[in-house]
Amino acid sequence: MNTGAIDSATDTGTDAAAIAAGIDDMYDAFLMADRARFDRHLHAEVTTWETHLPGPLRTRSELDAYRDGRDDSGTRPALDRLAAEDKRIDVWGDAGVARYVLVAEPPGEPAQHSRVTDVLRRVDGAWFIVHHHSELLAR
Secondary structure, three states: OOOOOEOOOOOOHHHHHHHHHHHHHHHHHHHOOOHHHHHOOEEEEEEEEEOOOOOOEOOHHHHHHHHHHHHHOOOOOOOOEEEEEEEEEEEEOOEEEEEEEEEEEOOOOOOEEEEEEEEEEEEOOEEEEEEEEEEEEOO
């Protein structure tokens, strides 16, 4: 795999790099249990669709309620590594889409791979994820 590479189909240079850096920072924040830093990458109206979630979460407040319950129950995932690989990022004005494979490595267990698509919107010069879709891949 080409870890962390950006393959942009359009000439977006700086914007694609900013989106890639934001995605990397978001997953680093997850590993550090820094929810505030993680959330700086999410729009307030982000929709979150993931294989393991209880249906689509349609706002950040719905995501927060899910995470609060998960964390309170002690079921927050413990991971040795969480990284976006094989990134492909396209930008059209103030809209962008990032596609990548998310690799999650739980301690002492095989890595899990998910196919992810993030749709982003630029607001006041900063990129925010407005839609996150992640599907666990069978390996």
